[in-house]
Each structure stands twice: as C-alpha cells, then as structure tokens.
C-alpha cells in the first residue's frame with residue numbers, strides 16, 4: 441500500500457526451485473458438508489529480494505517512516521530500499537484443502553480455487569470464525585460444488601516465521617508458484633486427484649501475488665479472481681493508507697503474541713484504523729471489525745511496500761479474469777471505485793483473456809469478505825466461473 445514510488449519494477453526473479461512431500465494433517469468433516477484436510481507443505485524457493493535500508497529501532501522510527509513515505513522528496517523515499525539480495529530458503533506452509541462431502545453438490549469439485557489472503561489476515565480470511573453463511577468464502581464455494589485450497593502466507597499463521605524484512609512480493613510469489621504447481625499435479629488435494637482446473641483467487645496483496653505469478657508463467661492457472669485490487673495506480677492511496685493505518689511494531693503491542701518477531705513486522709494499533717482502511721459505514725457489523733482486530737496478523741514492511749503493483753504484468757494471459765473490489769475501497773481506489781476505473785486500467789492487460797469482467801462491489805470497502813454483504817460478492821465469483829465453464 442505505501443510505497444509505490446520506491447518500487448523497483450525491474451527486478452529479475454530467479455527461477456524457483458521447490459521440493460515437497462505429502463504430509464497430511466488431521467482430516468476433519470465440518471457441519472457444512474465439506475471434507476477438509478490440513479497440510480504442512482515443505483517448499484524450497486529462491487528469490488531476488490529488496491533490502492530495507494534502515495530497520496526500525498522503535499515506534500518513533502515507524503512514525504518517521506510514515507513521514508518519509510508521504511514525502512514529496514523522491515530521494516528520501518528511494519532511500520528506504522538499499523538494493524537487492526538473493527534469498528534461498530526452505531519453509532513450511534500451513535494450508536487447508538476442502539472439497540464437497542458426499543451428499544453435497546459437487547458439480548465443480550475438480551476446479552480448485554487456490555486462495556491467497558492479503559495483509560492483516562491469515563488463511564482464515566477465507567473462512568472466519570464468524571457467521572459462516574455471511575462471511576465464509578470457503579463454505580459458499582463448497583455449497584456451489586467447488587473445491588478450495590487456502591494457505592497461510594510465509595510469516596503468518598501455521599507457516600514458517602521469517603524476518604519482517606524478508607517476507608515480500610518476490611518470495612511470496614515463488615511460494616504461490618510452487619503451491620500452484622503442486623496442486624495442479626494433484627498434491628495436497630485430499631483424494632481429488634489431478635484437478636481439471638486451478639483458479640488463483642486473491643485478496644489485496646494476495647491478488648498482487650496472483651497477478652505476478654501469472655505474469656511469470658502465463659499458463660500457470662485457468663483463471664484469476666482478483667479481489668480488493670485495482671490496476672489503476674492513479675487512484676491507489678499509499679500515502680493516505682500509511683497515515684491512516686496506525687502501524688506499530690507488532691511485538692511492542694503484544695509481546696505474548698509477537699515477541700519472537702523482529703521489528704519489521706507491524707500491525708494497526710487498534711480497531712479504529714482498521715475500520716478506516718478496511719471497512720465503510722454502514723456496510724459492516726461492528727463484531728466483524730472487532731474480530732479482525734482480535735485476529736489481526738503482522739505485516740512485513742516490505743510486503744506493504746510491494747503490495748499494490750507487480751514487477752511485470754500478465755499481458756497476453758488467456759484464462760478467465762475477474763476483478764472485484766469494494767465500491768469504497770480506501771487502499772486501492774481512495775474510497776471511490778467504479779466499474780469503469782477497474783475495467784479501463786485492466787482491459788489492455790487482459791485483452792486476450794477468455795473472459796474478463798471488473799466490478800465495483802456496492803457498499804464494501806477493502807475488507808470484502810468481512811463486509812456485511814460479503815456473500816453477494818462470493819456469488820458473483822462462482823457465477824462468473826461457472827458461466828465460463830470452470
């Protein structure tokens with residue numbers, strides 16, 4: 441969100457190397473006619489990473505970072521990043537695969553929706569411990585007969601912990617690329633076997649990861665569902681978001697939860713900056729904002745800097761593409777998205793897509809799955825996919 445001016449767009453990604461074994465966790469059957477399996481997936485990746493020049497000593501440094509991020513002084517902004525370095529590492533990724541249970545419609549179960557959450561969340565963004573009818577993308581999709589694979593990004597949830605100065609676009613893309621290839625080959629999908637189709641579904645930074653993953657390999661997925669996202673950089677709001685989001689060093693807010701993380705991991709100080717940046721009155725239940733605050737996940741500062749704009753674009757992508765972003769999205773549209781804004785910025789990139797649509801979703805801001813009318817947005821997604829043979 442913050443740092444589009446300092447993005448180094450010409451980074452070369454090194455080739456991903458990965459290996460994996462099948463380690464299945466407990467299999468659980470929930471009350472909603474789904475069979476879910478939890479996995480811990482080993483991945484080995486290599487990526488070209490940005491280096492954060494001045495690690496935060498304390499929250500005064502974070503405060504000054506906002507001053508710099510909003511500065512008219514391009515030199516000051518550029519000084520935030522000091523070159524690149526090669527990261528090579530082996531990590532464990534926590535993931536869940538759910539598929540319709542016996543007795544449930546399974547018309548689309550061989551289409552796997554591979555979902556990547558955005559900043560502030562972990563994989564439970566797709567299946568929060570709230571009213572499932574209203575907020576669970578997983579349950580909605582299962583009820584339409586789809587299978588869903590969703591995972592914790594590196595650094596959060598059950599995935600490996602890393603430095604907050606390490607987690608960022610390029611390494612997260614290599615992980616998404618590795619996971620997508622594994623799922624396409626029929627790994628970590630219960631008894632499904634090789635899926636007929638894999639669709640990358642993202643929210644916010646997770647959408648940027650899907651975009652970059654497709655840009656690196658145009659054939660990697662049959663569809664892209666980009667929620668909480670826009671390609672129109674004119675209306676993205678990095679400065680406003682930096683000012684409004686109220687970041688504090690995570691471990692200073694809760695040594696119990698985050699004491700083992702370094703100062704590169706930040707969280708909004710309380711629920712009110714989350715309300716400003718992710719929600720829009722009256723389109724929420726206060727309980728959803730309180731839940732988001734209580735379950736907020738730390739965000740790496742370079743993840744923030746690389747969250748809105750990919751290094752390269754998936755020009756020539758031929759799968760199906762949907763962009764679905766809240767009408768009042770604060771971060772990507774400065775509180776005013778329209779179908780035209782979302783469409784015009786993306787149509788040239790996706791002129792070869794089998795199907796393309798872009799929609800500003802009425803009432804919602806950035807936190808689409810926790811908006812009061814989240815289920816309506818889930819319906820648009822599965823309607824679009826089934827109308828296009830997925």
Ligand SMILES: *[C@@H]1O[C@H](CO)[C@@H](O)[C@H](O)[C@H]1NC(C)=O
Nearest residue numbers: 491492493494519521522523
């Ligand atoms: C940037 O990186 C170089 C090479 O590692 C180092 O010598 C220099 O001190 C760094 N500059 C800053 C401002 O961190």
Ligand SMILES: *[C@@H]1O[C@H](CO)[C@@H](O)[C@H](O)[C@H]1NC(C)=O
Nearest residue numbers: 571572573574575812813815
């Ligand atoms: C859960 O959400 C559904 C759909 O919005 C709604 O009809 C129902 O009343 C909600 N249940 C509770 C307990 O709030």
